[in-house]
Amino acid sequence: MFHPQGPTFAELAQQALSGTTQGYDLLANKFEYTPFRTPDALLEVVQDRIAAQGPVARGVDLCCGTGAGLAHLKQVCTEEVLGVDLSQGMLDVAQARLEQTPGQAKVSLMQSDALDLDLKERFDVLTCFGAFGHILEGEQEERFVQSVHRALRAGGRFVFITSGKPDPLSWRVWAAKAFNASIHARNAVMDPPFHMYYLTFRLPRATELLEAAGFEVHAERGLWQDKFRGAILVQATKR
Numbered sequence: 386m387f388h389p390q391g392p393t394f395a396e397l398a399q400q401a402l403s404g405t406t407q408g409y410d411l412l413a414n415k416f417e418y419t420p421f422r423t424p425d426a427l428l429e430v431v432q433d434r435i436a437a438q439g440p441v442a443r444g445v446d447l448c449c450g451t452g453a454g455l456a457h458l459k460q461v462c463t464e465e466v467l468g469v470d471l472s473q474g475m476l477d478v479a480q481a482r483l484e485q486t487p488g489q490a491k492v493s494l495m496q497s498d499a500l501d502l503d504l505k506e507r508f509d510v511l512t513c514f515g516a517f518g519h520i521l522e523g524e525q526e527e528r529f530v531q532s533v534h535r536a537l538r539a540g541g542r543f544v545f546i547t548s549g550k551p552d553p554l555s556w557r558v559w560a561a562k563a564f565n566a567s568i569h570a571r572n573a574v575m576d577p578p579f580h581m582y583y584l585t586f587r588l589p590r591a592t593e594l595l596e597a598a599g600f601e602v603h604a605e606r607g608l609w610q611d612k613f614r615g616a617i618l619v620q621a622t623k624r
Contacts (some may be wrong), residue, residue: 448470456482464490509541
């Protein structure tokens with residue numbers, strides 16, 4: 386967890402004591418060296434799956450962070466790639482990274498809230514990685530799905546990675562619940578809030594929300610092994 390070039394425990398604590406956006410501004414320059422950055426081993430498979438379904442003109446990555454997902458999306462798009470994030474610090478790092486990334490698509494970055502975008506059915510593919518923990522269960526999830534729906538053209542795909550229903554006896558589940566409880570406690574007494582939760586937007590709940598919004602959901606299991614064996618690739622197509 387503590388890479389030599391990554392944040393110290395004290396810096397992670399400072400992030401958690403700041404608001405969500407401010408916390409990621411603070412962490413931006415070291416985010417690539419944290420375990421919170423989505424691994425390339427996952428993103429490479431997603432890139433291959435998107436490319437296998439034919440050329441993609443325009444793609445958007447919501448909550449793009451420092452651009453890990455964008456770098457892969459750029460390589461399968463022919464015209465335009467847009468990255469959206471609330472943290473300007475993260476976007477600044479993404480801009481520098483993407484200048485060195487292969488691909489012919491024009492790259493744009495936007496500082497905005499993914500819950501309230503109105504991108505007017507511009508995109509063929511929309512991705513989001515490692516960010517569902519920042520979206521509160523309930524009304525915010527519904528707003529997020531509607532934002533995704535507005536951004537995609539008819540037949541466009543929302544592509545993301547999630548997991549299934551967790552084993553209630555797993556120590557990892559209880560550790561995640563304990564972490565979530567600590568964040569709820571922190572937010573009860575401190576402003577601005579810091580939102581980062583585990584066990585969110587799992588397949589059953591995600592499928593329910595997406596189908597209600599007008600998506601056809603297809604999930605693929607078994608694409609990864611070892612520590613990623615529980616990961617599920619979801620492609621939700623806008624009807």
